[in-house]
Amino acid sequence: MQSSTPAGRAGRPRSAAADTAILAATRAALVDLGWSKLALGDVATRAGVAKTTLYRRWAGKNELVVDAVAELFDELELPDRGSLAADIEGVVLQFAAILARPEARSGLMAVVAESTRDDALRERIRTSIVERQKRLVLEGRARAQARGELPPETDATEAARTADLIFDVVAGAVVHRTLVSARAADEEWVRGLTQVLLWGLAGAAGEPGDRGDGGDGGGVGPGGGADAEPAAPR
Amino acid sequence: MQSSTPAGRAGRPRSAAADTAILAATRAALVDLGWSKLALGDVATRAGVAKTTLYRRWAGKNELVVDAVAELFDELELPDRGSLAADIEGVVLQFAAILARPEARSGLMAVVAESTRDDALRERIRTSIVERQKRLVLEGRARAQARGELPPETDATEAARTADLIFDVVAGAVVHRTLVSARAADEEWVRGLTQVLLWGLAGAAGEPGDRGDGGDGGGVGPGGGADAEPAAPR
Amino acid sequence: MQSSTPAGRAGRPRSAAADTAILAATRAALVDLGWSKLALGDVATRAGVAKTTLYRRWAGKNELVVDAVAELFDELELPDRGSLAADIEGVVLQFAAILARPEARSGLMAVVAESTRDDALRERIRTSIVERQKRLVLEGRARAQARGELPPETDATEAARTADLIFDVVAGAVVHRTLVSARAADEEWVRGLTQVLLWGLAGAAGEPGDRGDGGDGGGVGPGGGADAEPAAPR
Amino acid sequence: MQSSTPAGRAGRPRSAAADTAILAATRAALVDLGWSKLALGDVATRAGVAKTTLYRRWAGKNELVVDAVAELFDELELPDRGSLAADIEGVVLQFAAILARPEARSGLMAVVAESTRDDALRERIRTSIVERQKRLVLEGRARAQARGELPPETDATEAARTADLIFDVVAGAVVHRTLVSARAADEEWVRGLTQVLLWGLAGAAGEPGDRGDGGDGGGVGPGGGADAEPAAPR
DNA sequence: GAATAATCGAGACGGTACGTCTGGTCTTGCA
DNA sequence: TGCAAGACCAGACGTACCGTCTCGATTATTC
DSSP states (O other), rough: OOOOOOOOOOOOOOOOOHHHHHHHHHHHHHHHOTTTTHHHHHHHHHHHHOHHHHHHHHHSEEEHHHHHHHHHHTOOOOOOOHHHHHHHHHHHHHHHHHHTTHHHHHHHHHHHHHHHOOHHHHHHHHIIHHHHHHHHHHHHHHHHHHHHOOOOOOOOHHHHHHOOOOOOOHHHHHIIIIIIIIIOOOOHHHHHHHHHHHHHHHHHHHSSSSSOTOOSSSTTTOOOOOOOOOOOOO | OOSSSSSSSSSOOHHHHHHHHHHHHHHHHHHHSSSSTTHHHHHHHHOOOHHHHHHHHHHHHHHHHHHHHHHHHHHOOOOOOOOOHHHHHHHHHHHHHTTSHHHHHHHHHHHHHTTTTTTHHHHHHEEEEEEEHHHHHHHHHHHHHHTTTOOOSSSSHHHHHHHHHHHHHHHHHHHHIISOOOOOOHHHHHHHHHHHHHHHHHHHHSSSSSTTSOOSSSSSSSTTOOOHHHHHHH | OSSSSOOOOOOOOOOOOHHHHHHHHHHHHHHHHTTTTTHHHHHHHHHHHHHHHHHHHHHHHHHHHHHHHHHHTTTTOOOOOHHHHHHHHHHHHHHHHHSSSSHHHHHHHHHHHHHHTTTHHHHIIIIIIIIHHHHHHHHHHHHHHHTTOOOOSSOEEEEEEHHHHHHHHHHHHHHIIIIIIIIOOOOHHHHHHHHHHHHHHHHHHSSSOOOOOOOSSSSSTTSSSSOOOOOOOO | TTTTSSSSSSSOOHHHHHHHHHHHHHHHHHHHSSTTTTOHHHHHHHHOOEEEHHHHHHHHHHHHHHHHHHHHTOOOOOOOOOSSSHHHHHHHEEEEEHTTTTHHHHHHHHHHHHHHTOOOHHHHHHIIIIHHHHHHHHHHHHHHHHTTSSOOOHHEEEEEHHHHHHHHHHHHHHHHHIIOOOOEEEEEEEHHHHHHHHHHHHHHHSSOOOOTTTTTSSOOOSSSSSSSOOOOOO
């Protein structure tokens, strides 16, 4: 990765340009062909590179596509839009925009599907994509705390759990909306999702796990008790 | 669809047993090999059927897998567990249990990935799986309305939109949790998701789109204002 | 309904028209596709007949083609053209004309090739084609004997051997000329063949097997002595 | 053709051993299965080679079999047996011996049959087999001329025509005898054929095309005059 | 500046699955 | 019982990719 090749000394060094060209060619091929018809020989040709060069750097199609797709998500940013709700909506719209691009649509779900049978691949996806982008949740929460919109954390474990839930809900919902339901994740929809998320988290936070449900069949809302409204989250 | 098939008479009729055997063999092969290594010749062999028979009935691997997986989701039921929250938790756990089975994990995401490049396939997925299971949302809502947990609908369009959002959030979150985050969608997690969902919907319903955000930077939760809490959902 | 169904009584009799249609369709398919791409399903379709009907009457492709081709050779005739040489030339030209037709070219050699591994097929060819057309040799010889061009037979065995040799030479040479050398068996070439045949048989007849060769190393074979030319027939 | 192949450098060179193995495997498969049941996948397996390797070098079954069979005929030799007649008999017996081998029987006629619909294939047969073995006729004639058994050529065109006729007659007769008539081309039969050939050519040579037939209706051909027997060659 | 060593391009290699086609057989319902 | 229709099992077809390998030609570092 470094130019000064400290460890591996002798011999011709690997071409740095090749990596870039291969990943770009992979995305181009995903656009043209989709994952299942993507052929590594074809990718090599598009990149102006020999098949050997490609296999020397990636173990196979799955690993290559993960890396090619992961780069796309590094574009995500979290500019300060003034409120937590606005920040969320902004980043969700960005996320939806990426998922609207064919190189992401084709590739992402396919490698997730593959990862159900390949632990190393799943770990690679988690490292390169999921955990890497979870920074957005953490940044957003920190910023909201600084604004006073959210209370500081008290329990680190709980905080992590909440972050994971947020990520699963947001990422899952956007993916399902765009890929399965095949409808645009437009501003209106994103607003709805954000509403649900914020109200939901606020409400759930006030009711930490007390689920004596059953008894109170009447009430609606998580807690049932009409007046036991969660004190507006503080 | 009819047994008397008045039109297509001549010739030997197709074996009904073959369809069953092929779909079962497909699921078995998904368990053993996963989607990407699933070979139709192998499926035919497992089903005790010739390859031609298989190709006479399905256009290809994608269509076959959609049908094989779709049958899995027909197992979902919505027994009356006494409250909306309990009903949701029950069906989400069932859904998670299906997604924990390898034949579903491997196949579902793969066909979704393929569907990003094949409109007919996406439509088939929507028809066979998504719309077909959306019945659960509708049944659950109707039952909650009968219990008095939810108000009756006033706006059909809005009701449909809400149902879609619920489906996207629930299905998406469970899929993301189990396949991407690769953690079990256990009772605790499902309870958290249900809480968020119910509070979120309740809150969002009370705030139809008023997003004068920004002004009130302090408060958290969608509306910000602590006391402007949505009246506990009715 | 029945034309003469003598033996098989009960049930619907076989359609006589079907046989004719199938053989004609076979020849048409041979013209269009050649032997190796000829498909029995296609033949059945061309004949307006079900595959079952075809298989009920012929065991397979080989048998069918033999019958279809055999009919072609029944066209051969031996009109009296005044001399043995002219008779031979006439029938050889007819034979060459048949071999120039694609349905014969494609089919004949193919079934011969197949017959090298199938004794029943070889026997069928011999019966339906070879022995059936050997009549031409016998008729021609008888006619020549009646004219006084050839002496009457004295030895039946020898006569049969000679007839076989003639047939092998004539049929073999014409086939080789037209199919392997791929040149027209035109009048000039046929005249040359006839000359060789008549001179050869005459010469060989005068030398029944005396092959004490070796002694006279110089003058060998007919052409040995330059001046010992056989008196040119007049 | 050269080992230093100056032009086509790059890439792994083709294995020379593969060609040999494939052709041998083809002949073995011809022996076991015959042409029509010969499967190229099976040939590849027998040769210890992948199907792709086979298809990279031969366009299809026909081309492969032509090459495999052509090698068989390269065994033919023309040792000096002292006289033209003996030389002919020797080589004809060799030819018959090759045709008695199943790999030749099955393959040769089949490719000839195929060549009736494929000009390129016919040309390949002519180049690889027919013209290649015509050397035997030319060698034999030259040797006979050196011995004084035959006069030197005066007309090159006529000489070529005669050589072609000889080849058609000999090859055709042997093939017809062994494959169609299905009887051994043993010494006795070959002697008869040689007699006919030598007498025929000698007689025909003395009568260069003068076929004023019809005029002399009685004495036709060599056999016409009973006493006009060609002087028995000595 | 030579030796060493890893990379590069090209392309052949052994495999495996593809989706199609044909060969023969069997199963319908009508005649 | 024959027949048209067409589904059925079996298996070869020729193609496309896979991931590996063998080449000769670069291009660096190290001696």
